[in-house]
Amino acid sequence: MFMQQLKGSLALWTFIFIPTVAGLDNDGRSVWGKESSSSFVNETQMFLQDTFPKKFFWGVGTSAFQVEGAQRKDGRGPSIWEEFTRSELRAGSRTDDSSDSYIFWQKDLAALEFLGVSSYHFSISWPRLFPTGTVTAVNEKGLQYYNSLLDALVQRHIEPVVTLYHWDLPWILYERYGGWKNESLIGVFDDYATFCFQAFGDRVKYWITIHNPYLVAWHGYGTGIHAPGEKEESAVPLVGHNLIKVQYREISLSQI
Ligand SMILES: *[C@@H]1O[C@H](CO)[C@@H](O)[C@H](O)[C@H]1NC(C)=O
Ligand SMILES: *[C@@H]1O[C@H](CO)[C@@H](O)[C@H](O)[C@H]1NC(C)=O
Helix, strand or coil: HHHHHHHHHHHHHEEEEEECCHCCCHHHHHCCCCCCCCCCHHHHHHCCCCCCCCCCEEEEEEHHHHHCCCCCCCCCCEEHHHHHHHHHHHCCCCCCCCCHHHHHHHHHHHHHHCCCEEEEEEEHHHHCCCCCCCCCCCCCCHHHHHHHHHHHHHHCCCCCEEEEEEECEHHHHEEECCCCHCCHHHHHHHHHHHHHHHHHHCCCCCCCCCHHHHHHHHHHHCCCCCCCCCCCHHHHHHHHHHHHHHHHHHHHCCCC
């Protein structure tokens, strides 16, 4: 029964392995060097027990839109993804509940403990934190949710790895600016990112700016198979350019 709860409450769709920046001091090679018969260039030995450096992160990852559910709860605003799934992709299918991590996050934490991971990679839902897209009005309930999640992770010694943008652009920003085609979004994202760095930076050491920007640009604006579903290949380089600018700016901002 416990396993069923685990399955239901955590989407284990990806395993991630992240070497910490501080961990790149050749500890991998020194582990291999312990035995004369082992070699780090021998592929069949790559996953032998005891070949990962001590500081290696073992973790699981999710994204907000895929696991949080509660799309209309506690003041969250709509994002381009539920508009997209509702209108085009799977007409009639319900995406609202997802695996309901917004409600059952404590069960998910129990699942992380059960798995014994040392890191958890998740994304912040921009429209949950800022339903209007801009930082003028933070949604206190959303803020409280991420604060509780982060506190609980830190308490359990599970390193949070946080993505700022895993594709769920606030719908209102798409309406107002036309999404990432518009350079104005860079400044709006800056404000959102700065808020996150200030609010969560005391607990988050590892930030990921944009999850898979290639897919955001190509499938979001070129092929139209991802939200917002535009099919305008000539817009793709512009979107890519704006996303690269965002990456660059957030790297500088997060150092402050
Ligand atoms: C690679 O490792 C395997 C398993 O330890 C061993 O059987 C094999 O001979 C090694 N190959 C080379 C080229 O060292
Ligand atoms: C960007 O958004 C502004 C404000 O809505 C609008 O005036 C402008 O035309 C948009 N630019 C593009 C390239 O869509």
